[in-house]
Amino acid sequence: MTSAPQQDGLNAILRQIKDQKHPPVHLWNPDFCGDLDIRIARDGTWYYLGSPIGRKPLVKLFSSVLRLDEDERYYLVTPVEKIGITVDDVPFNAVEMFWEGEGRDQVLSFRTHVDEFVVADKDHPIRLTIDEDTQEPSPYILVRNNLEALIGRSVFYDLIELATEEEIDGQTRFGIWSSGEFFDFGAVNDVLGE
Numbered sequence: 065m066t067s068a069p070q071q072d073g074l075n076a077i078l079r080q081i082k083d084q085k086h087p088p089v090h091l092w093n094p095d096f097c098g099d100l101d102i103r104i105a106r107d108g109t110w111y112y113l114g115s116p117i118g119r120k121p122l123v124k125l126f127s128s129v130l131r132l133d134e135d136e137r138y139y140l141v142t143p144v145e146k147i148g149i150t151v152d153d154v155p156f157n158a159v160e161m162f163w164e165g166e167g168r169d170q171v172l173s174f175r176t177h178v179d180e181f182v183v184a185d186k187d188h189p190i191r192l193t194i195d196e197d198t199q200e201p202s203p204y205i206l207v208r209n210n211l212e213a214l215i216g217r218s219v220f221y222d223l224i225e226l227a228t229e230e231e232i233d234g235q236t237r238f239g240i241w242s243s244g245e246f247f248d249f250g251a252v253n254d255v256l257g258e
Contacts (some may be wrong), residue, residue: 099148108157156213172242185243192249
């Protein structure tokens with residue numbers, strides 16, 4: 065559900081982001097140890113041997129050592145091993161959005177299904193893709209390193225309510241402002257089907 069933060073809400077989210085600690089998986093170069101039958105579904109559910117992993121603390125632990133490498137594969141990485149896993153789309157889902165301000169002064173923040181927080185800004189952009197066959201939009205936000213979250217459908221509807229039209233290079237574009245950045249979703253006609 066989308067909501068404006070309570071008093072001091074954005075500052076509380078920024079403190080949580082500052083306190084989020086992740087192992088430095090980008091610095092580790094262990095040997096590849098093979099693949100493990102772990103799959104992250106498009107809805108963010110983690111599966112082991114075809115069964116959902118129901119323990120959220122375990123999912124959070126695994127997600128903290130997740131890495132997407134240049135070969136476009138996802139790995140669980142420790143200082144001594146690197147294990148391949150399957151990710152159907154992206155590893156995270158943005159399940160809640162908060163906003164403060166409006167227009168160009170607006171700041172959007174998101175909570176993922178593993179309780180990570182991210183503020184949409186220059187380093188954490190929002191992007192939108194449109195499926196060529198179904199014309200279904202898929203919005204994403206960069207959470208950390210090169211790991212993204214799919215913005216959930218209900219959150220996306222709320223995001224669209226905050227979106228605006230902007231004139232860019234002589235074209236009317238549809239997108240969203242956050243942290244002084246305009247995230248361009250595309251031409252108004254293409255996005256809204258007008």
